[in-house]
Amino acid sequence: MEYRISNELAKAREYEKEQEALIKEEDRPVYHFTPRTGWLNDPNGLSYYDGKYHLFYQYHPYDSHWGPMHWGHAVSKDMIRWKYLPCALAPDTEYDGSGCFSGSALVMDDGSHLLMYTGCGDSSADPTGKGRWIQSQNIAIKSPGSDEYIKYGKNPVIKEKDLPEGGDAYEFRDPYLWRAEDGTFRVLVANGRTDEETGTQLTMYRSDDGFNWGSGKVLFEDERRIGVMWECPNFFPLGDKHVLIASPMDMQAEEEEAVGSIRFPQGNNVCYITGKYDKKSEDFTPDSDDADTGYYIYEPVDGGLDFYAPQVMKTPDGRRVMIGWMQDPMMGNLHDVKDFRIFGQMTVPRELSMKNGRLHQWPVSEIEEYRTDKDIYSGVAFGNDWIRIPSICGRAIDLTLDIKAESTCEELGIRFAADKEHHVELRFDVARSVLTIDRSNSGQPDNITKKRSLKVRDRNGKLSLRLLIDRYSAEIFINDGEQTMSVTYYTDPSAQDVYFKANGPAYMDIEKYDLQK
Numbered sequence: 001m002e003y004r005i006s007n008e009l010a011k012a013r014e015y016e017k018e019q020e021a022l023i024k025e026e027d028r029p030v031y032h033f034t035p036r037t038g039w040l041n042d043p044n045g046l047s048y049y050d051g052k053y054h055l056f057y058q059y060h061p062y063d064s065h066w067g068p069m070h071w072g073h074a075v076s077k078d079m080i081r082w083k084y085l086p087c088a089l090a091p092d093t094e095y096d097g098s099g100c101f102s103g104s105a106l107v108m109d110d111g112s113h114l115l116m117y118t119g120c121g122d123s124s125a126d127p128t129g130k131g132r133w134i135q136s137q138n139i140a141i142k143s144p145g146s147d148e149y150i151k152y153g154k155n156p157v158i159k160e161k162d163l164p165e166g167g168d169a170y171e172f173r174d175p176y177l178w179r180a181e182d183g184t185f186r187v188l189v190a191n192g193r194t195d196e197e198t199g200t201q202l203t204m205y206r207s208d209d210g211f212n213w214g215s216g217k218v219l220f221e222d223e224r225r226i227g228v229m230w231e232c233p234n235f236f237p238l239g240d241k242h243v244l245i246a247s248p249m250d251m252q253a254e255e256e257e258a259v260g261s262i263r264f265p266q267g268n269n270v271c272y273i274t275g276k277y278d279k280k281s282e283d284f285t286p287d288s289d290d291a292d293t294g295y296y297i298y299e300p301v302d303g304g305l306d307f308y309a310p311q312v313m314k315t316p317d318g319r320r321v322m323i324g325w326m327q328d329p330m331m332g333n334l335h336d337v338k339d340f341r342i343f344g345q346m347t348v349p350r351e352l353s354m355k356n357g358r359l360h361q362w363p364v365s366e367i368e369e370y371r372t373d374k375d376i377y378s379g380v381a382f383g384n385d386w387i388r389i390p391s392i393c394g395r396a397i398d399l400t401l402d403i404k405a406e407s408t409c410e411e412l413g414i415r416f417a418a419d420k421e422h423h424v425e426l427r428f429d430v431a432r433s434v435l436t437i438d439r440s441n442s443g444q445p446d447n448i449t450k451k452r453s454l455k456v457r458d459r460n461g462k463l464s465l466r467l468l469i470d471r472y473s474a475e476i477f478i479n480d481g482e483q484t485m486s487v488t489y490y491t492d493p494s495a496q497d498v499y500f501k502a503n504g505p506a507y508m509d510i511e512k513y514d515l516q517k
């Protein structure tokens with residue numbers, strides 16, 4: 001029987017094509033991924049399939065705000081230059097008619113591409129009366145030679161009856177797939193609990209064929225009570241550890257008052273946990289900081305203002321590469337974006353590594369192919385007044401600063417995306433070793449969070465920064481990627497300057513490239 005796409009999918013495809021033609025290249029970032037049209041949130045289905053990288057994304061084509069979720073789709077040879085493909089999934093069945101939520105992808109042995117995603121169905125039966133949608137895990141599969149991701153006839157494949165005890169069927173989402181060493185399938189699904197106000201369990205299911213899933217086992221429980229629900233789990237080996245990355249919602253702020261830094265701001269955050277995974281028993285034992293309680297250690301993945309719901313994939317050459325949604329989810333819908341037909345960006349793909357027990361992130365080397373116009377300066381002295389350096393400017397640049405502040409220098413600053421009235425500022429409090437990102441003067445609306453301060457490792461006044469500055473964002477890689485800060489801004493792209501200042505002796509080596517696509 002010939003396959004016919006649904007009216008909802010046909011409508012989305014027609015609409016995105018029509019709208020894309022109206023969006024000018026200058027309205028998009030130079031090298032950060034944006035939706036074909038409308039709104040984007042989480043990266044989904046990251047995978048290498050059929051000779052290309054595939055990036056799907058949470059997508060509301062009809063508006064620059066969140067709405068009924070579709071899956072957008074793009075492919076790339078190098079993870080930097082993406083080509084849009086037609087919208088892959090639309091909310092068009094009983095089990096996903098309220099939204100096709102996040103999920104992941106696997107390549108099957110017969111050459112097909114399998115997507116597993118969360119379907120949001122009916123809301124009328126929510127026992128809390130909050131109108132939440134029942135959530136289940138579903139499959140869409142593309143056969144070799146076909147272009148369509150066809151929803152599996154036996155969906156949902158994991159549903160309410162498969163929940164472990166206490167699991168909430170209305171907070172049950174974001175399946176993360178992988179294959180075990182023996183080729184069998186695993187998926188980790190985020191799940192809230194019905195019995196308590198807060199608390200999350202991450203449940204792992206097993207399958208021999210990827211379609212038939214057995215009963216779940218709780219791989220991880222949040223006994224520390226961090227946030228209310230952990231979204232978008234990722235679980236993978238890295239170096240000599242196993243890493244769990246997830247996005248807890250509604251966290252309480254965690255501040256280090258002594259140094260004035262914010263470990264986690266109030267709201268939704270992304271954290272990582274390292275530990276050991278026993279392949280036989282399939283138990284995960286998180287690294288702990290407390291012998292009595294056995295409580296796990298959790299660290300922020302990004303110390304900036306805009307980073308959420310990242311997904312990690314394995315590349316054919318064995319790298320673990322992460323892409324995040326570069327937006328504070330609490331702020332996304334507050335932006336006044338009426339001048340933009342698109343809203344939402346992804347981070348550049350970041351290669352992950354484990355050094356001294358800490359997660360490190362670095363832009364994939366493929367981005368270096370887009371560098372042009374190299375400029376190098378060494379031993380440049382900062383001034384007491386803001387100074388500019390010829391040719392160190394731009395809104396699509398890859399800028400490395402190796403800084404050394406003498407002990408009498410208390411603070412230094414860098415401003416970028418600057419003109420006479422606007423700038424984004426990075427301030428380094430040398431004595432406390434605290435780095436602050438501040439976009440108060442970038443022209444953002446008042447209701448947007450403006451600042452975050454992050455304690456960085458004390459290296460005796462030395463600070464190494466790699467700034468990937470784009471038209472509407474910057475990603476900052478600190479001390480070889482030991483920490484990162486992501487920030488968006490919507491300053492007019494004509495604000496191109498970079499300024500430096502220090503209130504005492506400080507010097508830097510500069511390496512700068514333009515990035516062109």
Ligand code: FRU
Pocket residue numbers: 041042058069101102103118173174231232308309329
């Ligand atoms: C995270 C998230 C996911 C969900 C999706 C819906 O940002 O809330 O948990 O699947 O977005 O768009």
